[in-house]
Amino acid sequence: MKNKEYYIKRNQLMKEDYLNYNTTVSKIAKKYGLTSRSLQRAMKNLGVVRERKEATRLSVKHKDYSWLRKPEELKVKRKSIPQGLRYKILRAHPYCSVCGATYQQCPLSIDHIDNNPTNNNENNLQVLCLECNYGKYALKE
Numbered sequence: 001m002k003n004k005e006y007y008i009k010r011n012q013l014m015k016e017d018y019l020n021y022n023t024t025v026s027k028i029a030k031k032y033g034l035t036s037r038s039l040q041r042a043m044k045n046l047g048v049v050r051e052r053k054e055a056t057r058l059s060v061k062h063k064d065y066s067w068l069r070k071p072e073e074l075k076v077k078r079k080s081i082p083q084g085l086r087y088k089i090l091r092a093h094p095y096c097s098v099c100g101a102t103y104q105q106c107p108l109s110i111d112h113i114d115n116n117p118t119n120n121n122e123n124n125l126q127v128l129c130l131e132c133n134y135g136k137y138a139l140k141e
């Protein structure tokens with residue numbers, strides 16, 4: 001398991017790249033092994049917003065419209081975790097499994113350990129904070 005500092009550093013670099021308007025979102029996403037949409041979602045959740053006007057200008061300049069397309073992996077039907085199960089897991093484990101952050105420090109989410117969003121088996125679910133969850137996602141090849 002990578003540590004918290006690693007994820008913070010990685011997210012920091014991602015934010016810097018994201019706010020540097022010299023390159024397109026899809027190129028930044030590729031660099032970190034993410035899809036454009038997941039990068040944008042991560043940035044939005046971390047409170048970093050790229051102006052749409054700028055993003056559009058860049059994609060026109062680079063003739064790169066891939067960030068507008070829906071990636072294959074999103075077409076997999078996601079099964080939502082039943083609220084009761086979500087509650088049970090968070091109640092038993094109210095902190096991040098990687099860095100130990102509580103919800104007061106960072107928003108917590110339920111992560112699928114095997115990265116399969118349809119596998120809602122209780123032992124496939126763990127609590128991760130937002131930073132660690134995106135860190136894990138960024139490590140996925």
Ligand SMILES: [Zn+2]
Binds near residue numbers: 096100101130131133
């Ligand atoms: Zn964490």
